[in-house]
Amino acid sequence: MAQFWKPGAEKPQLLDDEEGGVLFVFSSAFSSSSSGYGYASIEKQRQRLPVYKYRTAILYLVETHATTIIVGETGSGKTTQIPQYLKEAGWADGGLVIACTQPRRLAVQAVASRVAEEMGVKLGEEVGYTIRFEDVTDTDKTRIKFLTDGVLLREMMDDPLLTKYSVIMIDEAHERSISTDILLGLLKKIQKRRPELRLIIASATIEAKAMSAFFQTRRRRAVESVEPPLSMEPAILSVEGRGFNVQIHYVEEPVSDYVQAAISTVQLIHDKEPYGDILVFLTGQDDIDAAVKLINEEARNGGKNSSGLFALPLYSGLSRAEQELIFSPTPRGKRKVVVSTNIAETSLTLEGIVYVVDSGFSKQRFYNPITDIENLIVAPISKASARQRAGRAGRVRPGKCYRLYTEEYFLNEMSAEGIPEIQRSNLVSCVIQLKALGIDNILGFDWLASPSPEAMIRALEVLYSLGVLDDDAKLTSPVGFQVAEIPLDPMISKMILASNQLSCSEEVLTIAAVLSIQSIWFIERGIQKEMDEAKLRFAAAEGDHVTFLNVYKGFLRSGKSSKWCYKNYINYHSMKTVVEIREQLRRIAQRLGIVLKSCDRDMQAVRKAVTAGFFANACRIEPYSHNGMYKTVRTSQEVYIHPSSVLFRVNPKWVVYQSIVSTDRQYMRNVISIDPSSLTEVAPHFYRQQGPIF
Numbered sequence: 001m002a003q004f005w006k007p008g009a010e011k012p013q014l015l016d017d018e019e020g021g022v023l024f025v026f027s028s029a030f031s032s033s034s035s036g037y038g039y040a041s042i043e044k045q046r047q048r049l050p051v052y053k054y055r056t057a058i059l060y061l062v063e064t065h066a067t068t069i070i071v072g073e074t075g076s077g078k079t080t081q082i083p084q085y086l087k088e089a090g091w092a093d094g095g096l097v098i099a100c101t102q103p104r105r106l107a108v109q110a111v112a113s114r115v116a117e118e119m120g121v122k123l124g125e126e127v128g129y130t131i132r133f134e135d136v137t138d139t140d141k142t143r144i145k146f147l148t149d150g151v152l153l154r155e156m157m158d159d160p161l162l163t164k165y166s167v168i169m170i171d172e173a174h175e176r177s178i179s180t181d182i183l184l185g186l187l188k189k190i191q192k193r194r195p196e197l198r199l200i201i202a203s204a205t206i207e208a209k210a211m212s213a214f215f216q217t218r219r220r221r222a223v224e225s226v227e228p229p230l231s232m233e234p235a236i237l238s239v240e241g242r243g244f245n246v247q248i249h250y251v252e253e254p255v256s257d258y259v260q261a262a263i264s265t266v267q268l269i270h271d272k273e274p275y276g277d278i279l280v281f282l283t284g285q286d287d288i289d290a291a292v293k294l295i296n297e298e299a300r301n302g303g304k305n306s307s308g309l310f311a312l313p314l315y316s317g318l319s320r321a322e323q324e325l326i327f328s329p330t331p332r333g334k335r336k337v338v339v340s341t342n343i344a345e346t347s348l349t350l351e352g353i354v355y356v357v358d359s360g361f362s363k364q365r366f367y368n369p370i371t372d373i374e375n376l377i378v379a380p381i382s383k384a385s386a387r388q389r390a391g392r393a394g395r396v397r398p399g400k401c402y403r404l405y406t407e408e409y410f411l412n413e414m415s416a417e418g419i420p421e422i423q424r425s426n427l428v429s430c431v432i433q434l435k436a437l438g439i440d441n442i443l444g445f446d447w448l449a450s451p452s453p454e455a456m457i458r459a460l461e462v463l464y465s466l467g468v469l470d471d472d473a474k475l476t477s478p479v480g481f482q483v484a485e486i487p488l489d490p491m492i493s494k495m496i497l498a499s500n501q502l503s504c505s506e507e508v509l510t511i512a513a514v515l516s517i518q519s520i521w522f523i524e525r526g527i528q529k530e531m532d533e534a535k536l537r538f539a540a541a542e543g544d545h546v547t548f549l550n551v552y553k554g555f556l557r558s559g560k561s562s563k564w565c566y567k568n569y570i571n572y573h574s575m576k577t578v579v580e581i582r583e584q585l586r587r588i589a590q591r592l593g594i595v596l597k598s599c600d601r602d603m604q605a606v607r608k609a610v611t612a613g614f615f616a617n618a619c620r621i622e623p624y625s626h627n628g629m630y631k632t633v634r635t636s637q638e639v640y641i642h643p644s645s646v647l648f649r650v651n652p653k654w655v656v657y658q659s660i661v662s663t664d665r666q667y668m669r670n671v672i673s674i675d676p677s678s679l680t681e682v683a684p685h686f687y688r689q690q691g692p693i694f
């Protein structure tokens with residue numbers, strides 16, 4: 001139970017003297033915003049932000065330096081204001097575009113809407129955004145574009161020097177997503193060819209020194225031909241001051257169950273604190289759904305401390321419409337509790353949020369190149385994340401953050417920054433993207449943090465066996481280039497290409513669309529039996545992939561009816577997303593010359609196409625296994641079919657899976673039974689190494 005809180009204080013981070021960078025601290029500029037926080041006009045709100053006092057300084061530095069690193073407290077206005085200042089100063093004149101990247105899709109949409117609102121323009125015109133499978137920009141009109149770092153990376157395939165951009169702002173750089181790390185290396189290269197391109201690296205908690213050292217170039221001399229001369233040395237600007245005060249509270253004793261502690265804290269806040277919504281950070285769908293359910297049930301049953309509370313979940317597996325519910329205004333007399341993963345950690349402003357409850361944990365990806373298994377594991381967050389989480393309060397009025405860990409733990413045990421994603425991920429997608437951009441020597445690439453050679457070798461091995469790379473580790477033509485062009489996991493892309501020869505592209509495009517979202521099933525605790533029964537109506541003996549086809553057909557037959565979905569425990573919003581993604585994939589497939597053909601009922605062809613993509617994830621059931629234990633063919637890891645799969649308890653002899661979820665065991669998700677002879681047929685190189693496998 002988290003009942004005893006000790007207020008602690010966090011000092012704003014100031015930068016010390018920097019080596020190898022130029023530190024600019026302009027006159028101390030604490031925001032005047034802490035006085036009075038009524039409803040001000042948007043223009044007044046903009047002027048109150050700490051970053052406003054730095055407007056001239058920022059524009060000066062961007063004008064005179066190829067790279068500017070900006071460190072400023074959460075909520076100081078970096079994301080929403082800097083692109084506008086640049087636009088006002090003429091950086092988007094002559095048809096040029098100012099880009100601002102974010103690691104998360106939700107943040108891209110939210111900040112783009114806010115900036116469009118501040119500028120009084122229609123979203124998708126002067127201000128737009130692009131996320132995978134969704135482009136809300138206008139080629140002629142868009143001058144400020146928000147996009148995920150992954151999308152900007154993809155844009156480089158068509159335009160390697162990113163010529164349409166005058167300034168690229170890499171926001172939330174401390175998150176060190178794979179795409180941000182790759183982008184930083186590539187942007188450094190681009191700057192050598194296009195010194196006029198300006199980079200801004202922004203964050204609240206970035207290691208400015210390391211970043212600056214990374215952008216140091218040998219060419220230290222200024223480019224004199226322009227006026228004022230352009231320095232190739234990075235500038236560092238520290239934006240001092242924060243929006244509103246956020247009081248930090250810690251528990252006095254460590255908590256044993258953070259979900260329960262979070263719920264008690266919500267109730268404590270509701271009981272003792274004045275109005276204002278609450279944002280709770282937990283780790284994943286399971287604990288979030290459980291907490292939401294408990295809070296809502298308690299409120300419905302008239303619990304002493306819960307009347308007027310209502311909770312909403314937020315995680316990436318929810319459909320867009322479900323996620324957007326969190327932005328709707330809280331009805332009078334009510335208090336909204338948003339229970340979220342770290343998807344809400346950066347860049348988001350949820351207007352009503354006054355209180356943040358931070359569990360201190362998040363689900364993080366960890367890849368083991370030896371077992372070749374990538375897991376999502378609940379792990380402690382870093383100080384940088386904790387600060388971001390606290391920064392979700394205090395954005396439109398003062399706030400409080402309740403940390404479900406002790407101050408001692410925060411100060412002495414929590415790591416300053418997380419491990420960069422590139423050092424804990426499967427690198428298949430990363431390698432193919434670099435190859436597609438002509439970077440052949442990947443180990444020699446200018447990494448901010450080098451990935452492990454083992455992970456790199458694994459990735460090269462898989463890509464080679466997929467036929468994407470040749471003996472010289474270059475992209476093959478046409479397969480390698482085609483796989484690189486499809487914005488999906490290369491295994492899914494390969495499956496799509498294989499469907500062309502197998503004449504089942506119509507079916508495989510549907511499967512690919514379903515595999516690229518988290519789940520099409522409606523998930524609610526306590527109704528497992530009903531959900532399982534509903535799933536059985538669509539279940540196919542071959543496995544999950546063919547089951548998805550049955551669901552999709554049923555959805556189309558119902559006229560894409562929400563009622564039909566509801567009756568069958570299928571998530572209507574997810575199905576709508578599947579239809580949209582499928583349509584985009586269909587266009588890409590046609591562009592690549594894939595003939596759209598249906599195999600009707602010949603599911604052998606579909607199984608073979610899936611195997612052609614996912615052969616590296618083949619598993620065989622252990623002979624005499626009574627508990628459904630499988631071993632992966634490549635690394636002999638013990639794995640089991642996930643209970644959500646239609647093949648759970650069916651346990652066919654041979655299967656391939658899409659991904660592994662690790663809880664008490666390693667569970668395979670999205671599983672299809674295969675004919676083992678197809679393994680050597682579709683991936684002879686790969687399985688020849690394994691020796692006799694049958």
Ligand SMILES: Nc1ncnc2c1ncn2[C@@H]1O[C@H](COP(=O)(O)OP(=O)(O)OP(=O)(O)O)[C@@H](O)[C@H]1O
Pocket residue numbers: 049072073074075076077078079080081114203204243346347348349351391394395396
């Ligand atoms: N949708 C919104 N509604 C109301 N105010 C908003 C909204 N978006 C932003 N703001 C205001 O603008 C401020 C600055 O937001 P911005 O995202 O630019 O800050 P930031 O410095 O980039 O912070 P972070 O590092 O947390 O992303 C917020 O603190 C808030 O006061």
